[in-house]
Amino acid sequence: MDAEGVPGAVGTGSDAPGSGEDAPDRPQRPARRRPNRWKVLFVGLFVAGVLGTATWVLLGSRLLVVRRIDVTGERLVSREEVLAAARVHLGEPLARLDTGVVRDRVEAVQAVETARVERRWPTTVHIVVRERTPIVVAQHDNRYLQIDRYGVTVVASAARPRGLPVLDVANPTQSDPALRTGLSVVRALPSWLGRQVVGVDVPSTEAVSLRLADGVTVVWGAAERGPEKLRLLRGLLDRSPRGVRTIDVSSPEVVTTR
Structure with missing residues (x-):
């Protein structure tokens, strides 16, 4: 008797569970999306532009340059002596100012014991002098x-x-x-x-x-x-x-x- 005529008979071959076309589909990994070259190029140009503008503002423009020099603490020495020793020039980009070098120049004045030099954005240099007693x-x-x-x-x-x-x-x-x-x-x-x-x-x-x-x-x-x-x-x-x-x-x- 054929297997088809027997109630409850189990099929074999290609009709068996888990084989052939009746096997459950395996999950597939999503395909990687390739980066948009134009977007990468745009972001790169934008960042370069921002950095270039910031560099120009700090170092090349007239927006953040020394326009004022404040001196405090002077009594035995004059403001003119401190400024002559500091050698800070009006119009110099504030970001380029080496405060350590300026401090050493001021402390070379005989009557000065210590000095502190600060940038005060956007346009001021502040020199604090502590004189010898x-x-x-x-x-x-x-x-x-x-x-x-x-x-x-x-x-x-x-x-x-x-x-x-x-x-x-x-x-x-x-x-x-x-x-x-x-x-x-x-x-x-x-x-x-x-x-x-x-x-x-x-x-x-x-x-x-x-x-x-x-x-x-x-x-x-x-x-x-x-x-x-x-x-x-x-x-x-x-x-x-x-x-x-x-x-x-x-x-x-x-x-x-x-």
Whole structure:
């Protein structure tokens, strides 16, 4: 009997499930879309145009150039001295300005301790000057040299400036050991004593003396052991009888007055 006449008979060959044309279709990957060449070209040209325009605005146009130079903090030096040292030219593209180079030029001015240079868009350069602060004055070759804490001569003048103690050393130059010792003593003085000092004598690095406004001389000695000397000196100044002209704290173990 043929298989077709048997109820429930299973077909074979090409009629079997999962074979031939009756097999389920497999999912197919979508075809890759090729990039639109014109779109890529357009985007590239657009980006190049934007970059070119920005470069032209920053470096080539007259829109973002130096039109104003502000200087602040100057007192001992003039604005003209700062500008001459900075060498920033009006009309120069602001983006091309090397602020580090300008800062170094300004700091080369003797009276300038530090400087800061800033771009202030769209057209301004701002120079902030911090000048050196003299703490003593020394006489040399009929000139009065105002010297800062580092031993740098800030200003030289024919007249003695007021408000600064006179530092008496043989060679008031930055390399002189006696000058450096005298400056280290002056820097360490508290305000209650510093405002009384009118003179500092340093014949050698081991023999510093302070001259006070009331005529008292303090023999300080070497720069070392400053805190001990200050503590002893304050007590002696408060308790010393009238007529004491010299207080010797050069050796804190043996303090003398006369």
